[in-house]
Amino acid sequence: MSYANLLARTRALRRLVEGSARKDPFPQSIDLNLTTRCNGRCNHCSFWRIPGKDLPTALALDLFDSLAGHLSPGTKVNILGGEPTLHPDLPILLRRCEELGFQAVLTTNGRLLADPDLAAVLLRSPPSMVVVSLDGLETVNDRLRGPGSFRLALAALTNLFRLAPSTTRVVQALVAGPTHPYLDELATLLERDALAQALTLQVLCPDFALPHVRGWWRSHPLWPEDPSAVGLSLDRLAASRKDRLPVLALSSGQLIAWKKYFLDPEGFERLGPGCGLAGQHLDCGPDGGLRLCPHHPSIGRLGEAPLHEMLTNPRAETVRRAMASCDVVCNFLVNCRYELLHHRKSS
Numbered sequence: 001m002s003y004a005n006l007l008a009r010t011r012a013l014r015r016l017v018e019g020s021a022r023k024d025p026f027p028q029s030i031d032l033n034l035t036t037r038c039n040g041r042c043n044h045c046s047f048w049r050i051p052g053k054d055l056p057t058a059l060a061l062d063l064f065d066s067l068a069g070h071l072s073p074g075t076k077v078n079i080l081g082g083e084p085t086l087h088p089d090l091p092i093l094l095r096r097c098e099e100l101g102f103q104a105v106l107t108t109n110g111r112l113l114a115d116p117d118l119a120a121v122l123l124r125s126p127p128s129m130v131v132v133s134l135d136g137l138e139t140v141n142d143r144l145r146g147p148g149s150f151r152l153a154l155a156a157l158t159n160l161f162r163l164a165p166s167t168t169r170v171v172q173a174l175v176a177g178p179t180h181p182y183l184d185e186l187a188t189l190l191e192r193d194a195l196a197q198a199l200t201l202q203v204l205c206p207d208f209a210l211p212h213v214r215g216w217w218r219s220h221p222l223w224p225e226d227p228s229a230v231g232l233s234l235d236r237l238a239a240s241r242k243d244r245l246p247v248l249a250l251s252s253g254q255l256i257a258w259k260k261y262f263l264d265p266e267g268f269e270r271l272g273p274g275c276g277l278a279g280q281h282l283d284c285g286p287d288g289g290l291r292l293c294p295h296h297p298s299i300g301r302l303g304e305a306p307l308h309e310m311l312t313n314p315r316a317e318t319v320r321r322a323m324a325s326c327d328v329v330c331n332f333l334v335n336c337r338y339e340l341l342h343h344r345k346s347s
């Protein structure tokens with residue numbers, strides 16, 4: 001670790017201790033959406049239909065600086081899109097993020113990283129982790145994510161291994177009707193060819209780019225015809241991966257939540273109002289809009305006022321109250337925050 005990095009982490013730790021003593025409003029989960037643009041055409045996502053917009057680099061750098069000293073050392077900052085590798089200043093942003101002591105986690109479809117020359121430029125300042133989306137073996141993946149996307153993702157993983165050996169390579173796969181029977185085979189391939197160090201899963205959820213509609217899954221073409229079979233596939237994956245390629249987020253609690261979700265998404269929705277995410281998360285959109293959850297109104301825009309003020313303004317308080325009684329089933333709850341549901345149920 002460089003001296004500058006060590007200094008940044010020490011300052012962050014000190015401010016964190018000071019912050020917790022005065023109830024620091026800064027969340028510890030950060031999603032930075034750099035752009036709405038995407039060079040993918042996945043049929044389960046509408047992002048690529050949105051008019052293109054990139055987050056101005058100066059605003060993103062200001063956000064990092066504002067977060068410095070308020071996040072725990074090593075906090076993961078999720079760099080997302082659209083497709084974040086399309087942002088013209090991605091290497092600058094990755095460098096600043098890591099210099100400040102955060103762990104940049106870049107989620108990508110891998111298309112640009114598949115080109116060795118472009119990958120060398122994009123990985124000049126390697127992030128701590130790169131998550132490449134891959135939804136099963138070639139036939140299934142290319143049906144969902146577009147022809148050729150499987151081979152591009154594999155080329156990206158190979159380039160990552162060669163150009164950024166200290167970066168952790170993770171593959172993220174969608175759990176849906178067409179994909180769940182092949183997850184185990186995908187994990188075997190990743191392990192056999194040393195393409196990734198871990199597999200992570202995301203179950204099929206409402207399209208982020210569209211307004212939430214109750215019962216969305218009933219007409220979704222990728223919803224499994226036999227939801228109970230999904231549970232069997234997940235059990236098989238968990239059993240076969242024991243002591244082998246890790247499957248991130250496949251803890252027993254998450255596994256139970258996903259099985260329930262596929263068996264009874266309506267019942268899952270009726271677990272009860274309220275969301276424990278209020279105050280824990282901050283989402284920044286490509287327009288600089290700041291949200292405490294992607295599905296609730298913005299609390300302000302980067303550059304309008306100091307971040308601390310926006311996190312404590314009346315708009316933020318209103319959103320926190322609305323989140324505390326929110327009963328939407330969103331990607332956060334079902335994929336990343338099962339423990340909040342668990343706590344809510346058992347409390």
Ligand code: SF4
Pocket residue numbers: 038039040041042045046047048081082083109
């Ligand atoms: S899922 Fe990702 S790669 Fe595919 S269209 Fe949406 S943003 Fe692009």
Ligand code: SF4
Pocket residue numbers: 274275276277293294295296322323324326327328329330331332333
């Ligand atoms: S449950 Fe509601 S408040 Fe919580 S993250 Fe999802 S949409 Fe936001």
